[in-house]
Amino acid sequence: MERLVVKNLSFSFGFKEILKDISFTLEKGKVISIVGPSGGGKTTLLHLCSKLLKYDEGEIKNSFNSSSFAFQEPRLLPWKNVIDNIALGLRAKKEKNDIAIKKAKEIALLFGLEEYDLEKFPKDLSGGMKQRVSFARALVVNPSLLFLDEPFSALDIGLKKELQKHLIDEIEDKNLSVLFITHDLMEAIKLSDEIIVLKAEPVGHIKKIFSIDLPKKQRDDEFVYSKTAEILQDRDIIESFELELK
Numbered sequence: 001m002e003r004l005v006v007k008n009l010s011f012s013f014g015f016k017e018i019l020k021d022i023s024f025t026l027e028k029g030k031v032i033s034i035v036g037p038s039g040g041g042k043t044t045l046l047h048l049c050s051k052l053l054k055y056d057e058g059e060i061k062n063s064f065n066s067s068s069f070a071f072q073e074p075r076l077l078p079w080k081n082v083i084d085n086i087a088l089g090l091r092a093k094k095e096k097n098d099i100a101i102k103k104a105k106e107i108a109l110l111f112g113l114e115e116y117d118l119e120k121f122p123k124d125l126s127g128g129m130k131q132r133v134s135f136a137r138a139l140v141v142n143p144s145l146l147f148l149d150e151p152f153s154a155l156d157i158g159l160k161k162e163l164q165k166h167l168i169d170e171i172e173d174k175n176l177s178v179l180f181i182t183h184d185l186m187e188a189i190k191l192s193d194e195i196i197v198l199k200a201e202p203v204g205h206i207k208k209i210f211s212i213d214l215p216k217k218q219r220d221d222e223f224v225y226s227k228t229a230e231i232l233q234d235r236d237i238i239e240s241f242e243l244e245l246k
């Protein structure tokens with residue numbers, strides 16, 4: 001069975017402890033989001049899980065067949081146009097060139113890019129367009145596990161909803177698993193099976209894990225709003241986000 005198991009993970013940058021005793025399991029076809037205050041160690045945790053960083057203590061066992069990553073910063077290759085940036089992973093997997101181009105074009109159009117955008121280079125794209133290219137590049141290779149760091153943060157509300165819907169379709173149709181970071185509690189409620197709340201003080205640790213059982217396609221705005229209101233009643237969430245409810 002494909003899964004990601006994180007057990008008693010701790011990590012420091014030099015003498016600065018960033019994460020302590022983190023444990024959770026991501027099963028096939030499930031979505032876990034990591035929420036928490038800025039500087040709480042969310043990106044560090046994602047980088048450890050995706051092997052971009054080496055951990056100090058504990059264990060990470062990843063038995064997923066394949067994975068891909070969309071970073072907070074899109075990290076596109078400046079000398080390649082939109083299509084070639086999206087097709088990068090497909091070419092690395094030795095996909096035939098015409099098929100790679102066809103798949104890259106299909107997903108680019110699905111993600112709301114226009115035909116005339118496809119030849120553009122990253123310097124000529126808006127922040128939201130770059131983010132869509134980066135997300136498309138991660139998804140087009142059909143990974144079994146997707147790591148996402150704030151994938152929708154630069155998108156307007158309409159595009160955000162469209163891409164979230166597309167992601168939910170991929171999760172349900174292809175049994176895709178996702179570990180993602182968001183600052184947006186409503187987004188986490190819409191997409192996740194579990195929400196991990198990280199607290200930064202004194203060292204990044206898991207304060208709470210919320211489970212959401214309603215099937216994702218049944219989570220309408222009303223559900224998301226009422227669940228958000230319910231979760232915001234929780235003392236731990238208020239503390240984690242350093243919110244003050246008056």
Ligand SMILES: Nc1ncnc2c1ncn2[C@@H]1O[C@H](COP(=O)(O)OP(=O)(O)OP(=O)(O)O)[C@@H](O)[C@H]1O
Nearest residue numbers: 013016018036037038039040041042043044045183
């Ligand atoms: N390469 C690095 N070297 C030293 N310290 C780092 C490095 N990268 C991150 N940090 C520190 O680690 C802590 C956690 O950073 P991280 O980016 O993981 O937090 P985050 O929760 O993702 O924040 P944000 O929501 O603002 O993206 C911060 O105090 C940050 O300054």
